[in-house]
Amino acid sequence: MVDVSKHELVPEHTVVDEDVIDAVLEEYDIDRTDLPKIKYNDPALPEDAEVGDVIEIVRNSRTADRAIIYRLVVD
Amino acid sequence: MRNSTPKDIGAIDFGLMEPEEYRDMSATKIITADTYDDDGFPIDMGLMDPRLGVIDPGLECKTCGKHSGSCNGHFGHIELAAPVIHVGFTKLIRRLLRGTCRDCSRLLLTEDEREEFHAQIDQSRKLGRDLNDVTKAAIRQARKNDQCPFCGEVQYDIEHEKPTTYYEVQQVLTSEYSQRIAGAMQGNEEEGIERTTPDELAEKTDIELSRINEILSGSFRPREAQRKAIEKALSIDLTDEDTNKLMPSDIRDWFENIPDEDIEVLGIDAERSRPEWMILTVLPVPPVTARPSITLDNGQRSEDDLTHKLVDIIRINQRFMENREAGAPQLIIEDLWELLQYHVTTFMDNEISGTPPARHRSGRPLKTLSQRLKGKEGRFRGSLSGKRVNFSARTVISPDPTLSLNEVGVPDRVATEMTQTMLVTERNVEQAKQYVANGPNSHPGANYVRRPDGRRLKVTEKNCKALAGMTDEEETAGIQTVGPGWEVNRHLIDGDIVIFNRQPSLHRMSIMAHEVVVMPYKTFRLNTVVCPPYNADFDGDEMNMHALQNEEARAEARVLMRVQEQILSPRFGGNIIGAIQDHISGTYLLTHENPRFNETQALDLLRATRIDELPEPSGIDDEGVPFWTGRDVFSELLPDDLTLEFISESGDTVVIEDGQHVEGTIDSEGVGEFGGEIVDQITKEYGTTRARIFINEISTLAMRAIMHFGFSIGIDDETIPDEASARIDETIQEANDRVNELIEAYERGELESLPGRTLAETLEMKIMQTLARARENAGDIAEEHFDDDNPAIVMAESGARGGMLNLTQMAGCVGQQAVRGERINRGYEDRTLSHYQKNDLSAEAHGFVENSYTGGLTPREFFFHAMGGREGLVDTAVRTSKSGYLQRRLINALSELEAQYDGTVRDTSDTIVQFEFGEDGTSPVMVSSGVDHDIDVEGIADRILDGEFESEAEREEFLGSKQPPTNLSEHADSRRVDSVPEVTSDD
Numbered sequence A: 001m002v003d004v005s006k007h008e009l010v011p012e013h014t015v016v017d018e019d020v021i022d023a024v025l026e027e028y029d030i031d032r033t034d035l036p037k038i039k040y041n042d043p044a045l046p047e048d049a050e051v052g053d054v055i056e057i058v059r060n061s062r063t064a065d066r067a068i069i070y071r072l073v074v075d
Numbered sequence B: 001m002r003n004s005t006p007k008d009i010g011a012i013d014f015g016l017m018e019p020e021e022y023r024d025m026s027a028t029k030i031i032t033a034d035t036y037d038d039d040g041f042p043i044d045m046g047l048m049d050p051r052l053g054v055i056d057p058g059l060e061c062k063t064c065g066k067h068s069g070s071c072n073g074h075f076g077h078i079e080l081a082a083p084v085i086h087v088g089f090t091k092l093i094r095r096l097l098r099g100t101c102r103d104c105s106r107l108l109l110t111e112d113e114r115e116e117f118h119a120q121i122d123q124s125r126k127l128g129r130d131l132n133d134v135t136k137a138a139i140r141q142a143r144k145n146d147q148c149p150f151c152g153e154v155q156y157d158i159e160h161e162k163p164t165t166y167y168e169v170q171q172v173l174t175s176e177y178s179q180r181i182a183g184a185m186q187g188n189e190e191e192g193i194e195r196t197t198p199d200e201l202a203e204k205t206d207i208e209l210s211r212i213n214e215i216l217s218g219s220f221r222p223r224e225a226q227r228k229a230i231e232k233a234l235s236i237d238l239t240d241e242d243t244n245k246l247m248p249s250d251i252r253d254w255f256e257n258i259p260d261e262d263i264e265v266l267g268i269d270a271e272r273s274r275p276e277w278m279i280l281t282v283l284p285v286p287p288v289t290a291r292p293s294i295t296l297d298n299g300q301r302s303e304d305d306l307t308h309k310l311v312d313i314i315r316i317n318q319r320f321m322e323n324r325e326a327g328a329p330q331l332i333i334e335d336l337w338e339l340l341q342y343h344v345t346t347f348m349d350n351e352i353s354g355t356p357p358a359r360h361r362s363g364r365p366l367k368t369l370s371q372r373l374k375g376k377e378g379r380f381r382g383s384l385s386g387k388r389v390n391f392s393a394r395t396v397i398s399p400d401p402t403l404s405l406n407e408v409g410v411p412d413r414v415a416t417e418m419t420q421t422m423l424v425t426e427r428n429v430e431q432a433k434q435y436v437a438n439g440p441n442s443h444p445g446a447n448y449v450r451r452p453d454g455r456r457l458k459v460t461e462k463n464c465k466a467l468a469g470m471t472d473e474e475e476t477a478g479i480q481t482v483g484p485g486w487e488v489n490r491h492l493i494d495g496d497i498v499i500f501n502r503q504p505s506l507h508r509m510s511i512m513a514h515e516v517v518v519m520p521y522k523t524f525r526l527n528t529v530v531c532p533p534y535n536a537d538f539d540g541d542e543m544n545m546h547a548l549q550n551e552e553a554r555a556e557a558r559v560l561m562r563v564q565e566q567i568l569s570p571r572f573g574g575n576i577i578g579a580i581q582d583h584i585s586g587t588y589l590l591t592h593e594n595p596r597f598n599e600t601q602a603l604d605l606l607r608a609t610r611i612d613e614l615p616e617p618s619g620i621d622d623e624g625v626p627f628w629t630g631r632d633v634f635s636e637l638l639p640d641d642l643t644l645e646f647i648s649e650s651g652d653t654v655v656i657e658d659g660q661h662v663e664g665t666i667d668s669e670g671v672g673e674f675g676g677e678i679v680d681q682i683t684k685e686y687g688t689t690r691a692r693i694f695i696n697e698i699s700t701l702a703m704r705a706i707m708h709f710g711f712s713i714g715i716d717d718e719t720i721p722d723e724a725s726a727r728i729d730e731t732i733q734e735a736n737d738r739v740n741e742l743i744e745a746y747e748r749g750e751l752e753s754l755p756g757r758t759l760a761e762t763l764e765m766k767i768m769q770t771l772a773r774a775r776e777n778a779g780d781i782a783e784e785h786f787d788d789d790n791p792a793i794v795m796a797e798s799g800a801r802g803g804m805l806n807l808t809q810m811a812g813c814v815g816q817q818a819v820r821g822e823r824i825n826r827g828y829e830d831r832t833l834s835h836y837q838k839n840d841l842s843a844e845a846h847g848f849v850e851n852s853y854t855g856g857l858t859p860r861e862f863f864f865h866a867m868g869g870r871e872g873l874v875d876t877a878v879r880t881s882k883s884g885y886l887q888r889r890l891i892n893a894l895s896e897l898e899a900q901y902d903g904t905v906r907d908t909s910d911t912i913v914q915f916e917f918g919e920d921g922t923s924p925v926m927v928s929s930g931v932d933h934d935i936d937v938e939g940i941a942d943r944i945l946d947g948e949f950e951s952e953a954e955r956e957e958f959l960g961s962k963q964p965p966t967n968l969s970e971h972a973d974s975r976r977v978d979s980v981p982e983v984t985s986d987d
């Protein structure tokens, strides 16, 4: 089986710590459920991701170098 | 009324309405189906009862006391003789019937299951998902329970017969059970089923033999378990369906008993919506204002469709009551009940499948409630989203190169029709009086005035002088005259800002703000450089104009929407407005060979620009006369410190140093409409105003240049010498021979197939290749004979219009015609036309056009050419409709997204869609375009340092906020000559 998370076009997905999440939620003044979502069965998710976790995705950007996106894991 | 403050909608709740609420809001009960009495007065408690509102002007509403126009009307109500089902809720009713107990009405879920679904609903609500998914799953789960977990009652299947009938289906033992069992025990030899003896059956089913015999004789009805055992043993069905119709009153009783906490699991808020309210016992009667009757020319009244429908309902309702009181048989009562249900159903929706629509006497189906709302012409899409708008105009467009790209020529007859509201103050009272005095028909006039007391007066030829206070009569006649505090609706005048639009409005630049220039004749005029953003041409295109009606809108349009603010496209970050077509040919002629001009000619080239003094001559010719080169003339339009280098469309390197064009050809790469380097650079570094001036001037200079040289194209420009034609014929003949060789090789079976292709495909490919090469060669031969100043060559090389292909098709050979990417293969059986042998594979027989457009096509070639051309037309037609629909879907999906002040993009429920707009937080139009060159960080830093170190005072100014001098009307620009010399006297 191909592990898509290793593919060069798939950006890095990591599970974020609670305190980082709290800071993010505070910065944007939102609830956890207002975050964009990612499906639990998404092949790009790291092994240890659970439903309810928040995932940080770091993408390369031509203009901004790096773009950071947070997503809530849902089933 | 006029100055009422707008109110914010805090929240909208949707729920069901309680019958008691219908009665509370009802102005009167309606009991009679009659509308008017013999004298034409509305009957009390009839459908036109005056308490339901007024439509006749002059009458007073009996409920609120207001007159027609200000009274919105009031609902009445009909007490239904028997409950009926509301068609809008049939699916929900079915679900509730299936999911709740037929006896105790509780939801058929255990406590645990209930908790589970409750939690799921809360979760879904938080995540903003569709609650339906959860509630559907809950019902599915509940249906699985055959027995009520609370009272133990056995549950039956509910069948729904559309639209409004529900049955309980029970499986009961058929009365012919003994015959069926005996029949099955006989066996069937044909199908290979063996006989079963009673002994065997007894053994298989664990039923005593005596019982089996009793069952077979029909003297004992098998119990359920026994029935199932026998059914299994003989694989037969011993049941019959017994259906039991559920009357609306039964359903209502059933629903009344559902506890509140049970329906909450189904996502229903019991506070707001009790399920029994889905069964109507009271019918609200819409106010007469929602169903006005009209008086026909012959004095007869004609009632609205809704009124007709209500008449039917009341009639049936009355008959129902009379019959019931008279003790009519159940069958008749049920028929009437069904009839009442039908009328109430069609009152709400008259387009239900399976139900005949209620019709008018003439046979036309009635337009009832949901027909008023549905569809393109319905209330939502027709009346609310898509209203016809005031202060708009539409006419044909035509070009006017003397206008600035910011301007639009408005016909005087449009300008005198559309107005701007002018608030009269002490400072503009004289102007205002002049407008009014001019009256409604002479151009800078006025159509209406509003007095400080709010009265609106029409300005007419007769009263205009008096209103303006320019006669002696007004004092005696008691006419008030225009003064401070009045409002004057004056005509559009030069410099007014309006919105201009061409459909299909596919991108931001389809709607831009222009400044008015009032002109004679009947068309809107626009500068040709704004054709690309609108995708407009002048073959009969029409465009719309909207006059803005308040200061805020005008300011917003001027700052955000003016054409010059749209020079850079948000799609790719480059300029979308720039020189087009003849402008490009013009700059090419001006700069390609760098021709010389004498003083008069040079001044003539620059006469429509701001330049009114020529620079030092470029040189002195042999006769001692000074001359100016084309590039030096062009340089006059550039900003003084512009430095730039790029490769032009014609392939040479363009060098611009300190505002001097040193070398290279200025063509579409330099000043063109899609990413012209110079326009792009000027817009980004010198601002939109400078860019607007540059584009205006470059287009006028180019027009002068092309007129100086003269530019035309004719048939002789595409004609090649006989010798060249002969060579082309030769090339094509060779190709034909080669094709024939290929065909022969194929027929002999000597052709080798390419990998992954069949032989036939290989042959086709090789033929296509050969013929394509032949066309290219023919083109090359033709091209050799054209000079560099051939107009078609100039246009192709500069990127103004057309390409080399067009030229070679005109002069050399048109080439292979294709349908679906293949040579033409369709038509008759095994051949394209009856002129050819069957299975003729030659070039000629499959649409190869040997001739050129100038030489002329043979009839057969012409036909093949038409086939290829048709495909292109069909393709575009299909593509536009497809992409239009896709666009609509996309826009509807994205329309509620908004970039917020914190840089995020969110939807209306504040859910984040992007953490930074576009993931980089930058606007494409503010970023250097083109991937090939990096951002010139050093250049930017240099400029900043220069500004910082020149002097302390300047540095102060640099650090202080300085407003860019943009967004003033071009008509106001002349007053700012001193402050911003560069922005001033264009066109």
Ligand SMILES: [Mg+2]
Pocket: B536, B537, B538, B539, B540, B541
């Ligand atoms: Mg057109």
Ligand SMILES: [Zn+2]
Pocket: B052, B053, B054, B061, B062, B063, B064, B065, B066, B071, B072, B073, B074
């Ligand atoms: Zn009223």
Ligand SMILES: [Zn+2]
Pocket: B101, B102, B103, B104, B105, B106, B148, B149, B150, B151, B152, B153
């Ligand atoms: Zn029960």
